[in-house]
Amino acid sequence: MSFVDTTAAALSPRARRRRILRRRLLRRPLALVGLVVATAFILGAILAPWIAPYSAGATDFNAILAHSSSKHLLGTDELGRDVFSRILWGARASIEAGVLATLLAMAFAVPIGIVAGYYRGWVDAVIARLTDVLLAFPFLILAVGLAAILGPSLTNATIALGVGAAPALIRIARGEALALREEDYVRAAIANGAGDVRILTRHVLPNMLSTLIVQATVAIPTAIIGEAVLSFLGLGVQPPTPSWGVMLSDAQSYLSQAPRLAVYPGIAIFLCSLSFNLLGDGLRDILDPRTTR
Amino acid sequence: MGGFLLRKAGAALIVVFCSSVLVFVGVRALPGDPAVALSGENRDPAVLAAVRAKYDLDKPLPQQYVTWIWHALHGDLGLDSRELPVAHTIITRIPITLELALLAVLLGSVIGISAGVIAAVRRGKPSDHTATTFSLVGLSLPHFWLGLMLIIVFAVDLRWLPASGYVSFGAHPIKNLEHMVMPAVVLGTGLSAVLMRQTRSAMLTSLGADYVRTARAKGLSEWSVVAKHALRNSLITVTTVIGLQLGALISGAVITETIFVIPGFGRLTIEAIDQRDYTLLQGVVLVAATGYVLVNLLVDVVYSFLNPRIRVAGGGP
Numbered sequence: 001m002s003f004v005d006t007t008a009a010a011l012s013p014r015a016r017r018r019r020i021l022r023r024r025l026l027r028r029p030l031a032l033v034g035l036v037v038a039t040a041f042i043l044g045a046i047l048a049p050w051i052a053p054y055s056a057g058a059t060d061f062n063a064i065l066a067h068s069s070s071k072h073l074l075g076t077d078e079l080g081r082d083v084f085s086r087i088l089w090g091a092r093a094s095i096e097a098g099v100l101a102t103l104l105a106m107a108f109a110v111p112i113g114i115v116a117g118y119y120r121g122w123v124d125a126v127i128a129r130l131t132d133v134l135l136a137f138p139f140l141i142l143a144v145g146l147a148a149i150l151g152p153s154l155t156n157a158t159i160a161l162g163v164g165a166a167p168a169l170i171r172i173a174r175g176e177a178l179a180l181r182e183e184d185y186v187r188a189a190i191a192n193g194a195g196d197v198r199i200l201t202r203h204v205l206p207n208m209l210s211t212l213i214v215q216a217t218v219a220i221p222t223a224i225i226g227e228a229v230l231s232f233l234g235l236g237v238q239p240p241t242p243s244w245g246v247m248l249s250d251a252q253s254y255l256s257q258a259p260r261l262a263v264y265p266g267i268a269i270f271l272c273s274l275s276f277n278l279l280g281d282g283l284r285d286i287l288d289p290r291t292t293r
Numbered sequence: 294m295g296g297f298l299l300r301k302a303g304a305a306l307i308v309v310f311c312s313s314v315l316v317f318v319g320v321r322a323l324p325g326d327p328a329v330a331l332s333g334e335n336r337d338p339a340v341l342a343a344v345r346a347k348y349d350l351d352k353p354l355p356q357q358y359v360t361w362i363w364h365a366l367h368g369d370l371g372l373d374s375r376e377l378p379v380a381h382t383i384i385t386r387i388p389i390t391l392e393l394a395l396l397a398v399l400l401g402s403v404i405g406i407s408a409g410v411i412a413a414v415r416r417g418k419p420s421d422h423t424a425t426t427f428s429l430v431g432l433s434l435p436h437f438w439l440g441l442m443l444i445i446v447f448a449v450d451l452r453w454l455p456a457s458g459y460v461s462f463g464a465h466p467i468k469n470l471e472h473m474v475m476p477a478v479v480l481g482t483g484l485s486a487v488l489m490r491q492t493r494s495a496m497l498t499s500l501g502a503d504y505v506r507t508a509r510a511k512g513l514s515e516w517s518v519v520a521k522h523a524l525r526n527s528l529i530t531v532t533t534v535i536g537l538q539l540g541a542l543i544s545g546a547v548i549t550e551t552i553f554v555i556p557g558f559g560r561l562t563i564e565a566i567d568q569r570d571y572t573l574l575q576g577v578v579l580v581a582a583t584g585y586v587l588v589n590l591l592v593d594v595v596y597s598f599l600n601p602r603i604r605v606a607g608g609g610p
Contacts, residue, residue, distance in 0.1 A: 140544035266438035274433035
């Protein structure tokens with residue numbers, strides 16, 4: 001034990017922290033599984049053109065609604081398209097929507113939340129009411145409205161998902177800023193005459209990063225499921241472009257004939273969002289500042 | 294406490310006002326000429342002019358808004374494209390969604406809260422791990438897909454339950470419940486997962502609190518400590534969570550009612566979009582937003598009654 005401590009002491013604080021985090025991750029097998037599966041989904045989405053056995057739209061009219069075989073791993077759909085290939089291609093829409101919607105929400109929500117929590121007073125009150133207004137519109141109603149105004153597409157679905165995720169993130173960033181503002185190092189910076197921008201970017205933001213990373217990991221699966229819902233309702237990805245939601249929507253007409261068509265895309269959505277949720281849960285424990293210091 | 298509630302009511306009023314402006318502007322931002330849509334795609338200038346005059350579309354926007362909100366305050370949300378009063382259509386659809394939501398909340402609370410309590414009391418034991426895993430699965434499960442799977446198993450294969458449709462409770466209570474079981478399960482699982490997590494963490498906090506230690510020191514039975522002291526205080530947090538979940542519940546109702554073809558409020562939203570019915574859409578979204586704000590105001594009221602710190606001190610959180 002003392003041996004480990006002396007080597008750790010020889011390392012820079014940053015390297016030591018990284019080493020602690022790595023050890024904590026290895027001690028949480030579920031988080032590790034989440035990381036591996038989520039990475040596999042992301043790689044599958046990126047590499048779909050090279051690793052998918054068939055292109056997304058390739059039809060085989062000799063094998064319509066075919067069962068699994070060596071030729072078609074998960075069988076084919078009503079147009080003879082390879083289900084496994086379409087799930088790989090469909091991962092692109094889901095991951096894209098999940099990640100971009102979360103980044104969009106972060107870019108929009110974090111600065112607003114920080115300003116509200118740091119300055120408090122009337123700025124905070126105005127932002128709190130605006131957040132309440134956004135929250136009053138259930139995400140799907142908001143998304144349906146946006147899709148109606150902007151037209152249904154993956155981009156517009158992503159915007160709707162990002163806007164829908166923002167209110168919760170604003171509240172979290174606000175709460176963090178409110179707490180960090182009272183920390184000694186922020187007070188010391190204020191006493192030293194540091195400007196607001198410097199305090200916010202050098203002291204407040206970096207110290208809420210771990211909370212934000214955890215929130216992002218948890219927001220991604222919500223957005224992935226949201227994209228599937230919107231595409232299922234015809235408000236997101238438009239056929240013939242493959243997406244898990246579109247595949248489920250198509251499968252609805254074949255529930256008695258070929259129920260498996262509705263099973264596989266759903267399992268893909270489930271595993272993908274479960275992996276991000278497992279990772280998020282693990283990161284919450286691993287990055288918790290109360291235990292890293 | 295009066296001051297606290299008054300402040301909350303004032304804030305709710307502001308939110309409802311801003312939402313109504315947003316709904317109004319949003320619907321005006323929809324592509325296409327509402328007059329063309331309202332006249333049944335008739336492009337005759339005389340007909341369009343008549344439609345514009347009838348629906349006040351020729352007036353300036355602020356005036357249109359004032360007229361609309363004035364009528365809305367009197368319970369008149371205008372006529373939809375089939376000349377039916379929007380308020381009446383919404384009122385006939387709301388009880389269906391309310392029944393669905395009520396069943397889902399009931400199911401979600403019973404499962405979620407009891408699983409959360411068990412997980413917290415037996416922390417670290419197998420039952421805790423099982424409950425935590427189930428909640429993680431519930432959070433990751435796309436619920437509309439769960440709906441499709443239930444249809445495949447219970448309607449297509451086993452033929453126990455009807456796959457779609459709706460019968461009102463008044464007409465045939467048993468048939469009504471048969472139609473509502475699967476949708477309620479679909480809508481309730483997500484809620485139970487969220488509630489389980491919140492209950493578990495609230496219970497863990499309560500069980501570690503001084504008043505629980507005092508209760509134990511008094512020699513109260515474990516049941517009394519858990520149910521009367523820890524759970525009662527945890528329920529304060531859980532009530533707030535149920536209120537905040539209402540938005541998710543409305544979104545969930547939209548998709549659940551679409552899958553199970555239930556003619557409720559959620560389905561009406563999709564119909565309004567599909568038919569490009571502006572007056573209807575405007576009314577539906579306004580009612581949804583107002584409903585959300587009102588329920589959360591109600592939650593604040595309940596919260597202030599449950600939480601002795603607000604009840605006695607009169608200060609807000």
